[in-house]
Amino acid sequence: MKAYKIPEATVQxxxxxxxxxxxxxxxxxxxxxxxxxxxxxxxxxxxVRKDLAYFGEFGTRGVGYxxxxxxxxxxxxxxxxxxxxxxxxxxxxxxxxxAVYKGxxxxxxxxxxxxxxxxxxxxxxxxxxxxxxxxFLEDRVSRENIDIGIITVPAAAAQEVTDKxxxxxxxxxxNFSPRVLKVPDSVVLRNVDLSVNLEVxxxxxxxxxxxx
Amino acid sequence: MKAYKIPEATVQxxxxxxxxxxxxxxxxxxxxxxxxxxxxxxxxxxxVRKDLAYFGEFGTRGVGYxxxxxxxxxxxxxxxxxxxxxxxxxxxxxxxxxAVYKGxxxxxxxxxxxxxxxxxxxxxxxxxxxxxxxxFLEDRVSRENIDIGIITVPAAAAQEVTDKxxxxxxxxxxNFSPRVLKVPDSVVLRNVDLSVNLEVxxxxxxxxxxxx
Numbered sequence: 551m552k553a554y555k556i557p558e559a560t561v562q563x564x565x566x567x568x569x570x571x572x573x574x575x576x577x578x579x580x581x582x583x584x585x586x587x588x589x590x591x592x593x594x595x596x597x598v599r600k601d602l603a604y605f606g607e608f609g610t611r612g613v614g615y616x617x618x619x620x621x622x623x624x625x626x627x628x629x630x631x632x633x634x635x636x637x638x639x640x641x642x643x644x645x646x647x648x649a650v651y652k653g654x655x656x657x658x659x660x661x662x663x664x665x666x667x668x669x670x671x672x673x674x675x676x677x678x679x680x681x682x683x684x685x686f687l688e689d690r691v692s693r694e695n696i697d698i699g700i701i702t703v704p705a706a707a708a709q710e711v712t713d714k715x716x717x718x719x720x721x722x723x724x725n726f727s728p729r730v731l732k733v734p735d736s737v738v739l740r741n742v743d744l745s746v747n748l749e750v751x752x753x754x755x756x757x758x759x760x761x762x
Numbered sequence: 763m764k765a766y767k768i769p770e771a772t773v774q775x776x777x778x779x780x781x782x783x784x785x786x787x788x789x790x791x792x793x794x795x796x797x798x799x800x801x802x803x804x805x806x807x808x809x810v811r812k813d814l815a816y817f818g819e820f821g822t823r824g825v826g827y828x829x830x831x832x833x834x835x836x837x838x839x840x841x842x843x844x845x846x847x848x849x850x851x852x853x854x855x856x857x858x859x860x861a862v863y864k865g866x867x868x869x870x871x872x873x874x875x876x877x878x879x880x881x882x883x884x885x886x887x888x889x890x891x892x893x894x895x896x897x898f899l900e901d902r903v904s905r906e907n908i909d910i911g912i913i914t915v916p917a918a919a920a921q922e923v924t925d926k927x928x929x930x931x932x933x934x935x936x937n938f939s940p941r942v943l944k945v946p947d948s949v950v951l952r953n954v955d956l957s958v959n960l961e962v963x964x965x966x967x968x969x970x971x972x973x974x
Contacts, residue, residue: 556965558962559771561961561962561965562958562961562962564965565955565958565961565962627965627968627969628961628964628965628968629961629964629965629967629968629969630961630964634960634964634967636960642859643855643858643859643862644859644863646855646859647854647855647856647858647859648956650855651856651956651957652940653940653955653956653957654956654957654960656957657957657960657961658964659957659960659964697967698960698963698964698967721967722963722964722966722967724959724960724963728864728865738963738966738967740959740962740963742956742959743777743865744860744863744865744866744954745863745865745866745868745869745871746774746777747936747952747954748846748848748866748869748871748910748936749773749774749777749840749841749842749869750770750773750774750777750952751910751934751936751950751952752840752841752842752846752870752871752910752934753768753773753776753839753840753841754934754950755841755846755909755910755933755934755950756839756840756841757839757841
């Protein structure tokens, strides 16, 4: 499957470009230059062209990009041209917040199942979903065709839950627990540490550097 | 205040290096090379050297870096050599989850105040804190020396809350709402969209590219 290396920062910027392009579509804009995209999202136009160049040739020199075509293309690159089925394991405060987070569904991530071990949490309503027992993990992964598992359990339980998800056939894990998880090469793992967002602010407050 | 431009990706990597260095310190490691840091966190050693070079000369050729010194230096660059006081506005599911998120305090971000407008939420206990009325915003910013405001209110209320925080003297805003916020140049703003994390997984699932 490995083709060539795309920097993760490029993928994150593609995500930002796609939001900006969606905005332009809603404003009725037909064509856009790399310079206009760059100004709209706060990067250099060379960066925009370089990011897009990883995925082939786009646009017409002197005319720019057709907004709708570029948007569709970027969404396809990101794998956002269809819905992904998501399971959240751990219905504590963070898991519950993610279960009803509007931003996920807007981008094609549909939370289909929320599981927990706690008797207090099982049966709790979260939007359209009801928290179910972790004992149903394998059944729900199969029944709901779960693509992505989100881990919001305490650190001590995170590896065991990860192993269960992988045995059930889940190919991608988003880990919010502070535990470093082991997964086979065939599984995509991403660790989220929410404090990184505060650290970028802290850096700016301390040094007053302008971030690119 | 503006010195020169540091890529945000560099700041995020410094944050990752600092965690790896903390781990090495706990293992009793005294010196480390850029290659060892690179392997530990999954980037190239040239990238590690380039990131550190923004902030002056480090290490001794052929010997590497003193782990403790490099850790202290990186933490100072990130502004993590002291505690930052944080206010959360919006005590819904996400705000409540962030109020008790252990990762913040571990990195020097201390949530001092959580505010909301809802009568149901005011008075609710979140860890050591009690949710208070938004009417106390100015008083609490001043009394707790709030450095950073986290916005977890609905989109419709986000700009008004931001304006209040800025008038009260807050210099940095972390925005979890989907609203695009206007802030003066003197205020640092960072928008968080949690679905970006899922989009990186979606990209990987779709294309199987190995991210750098």
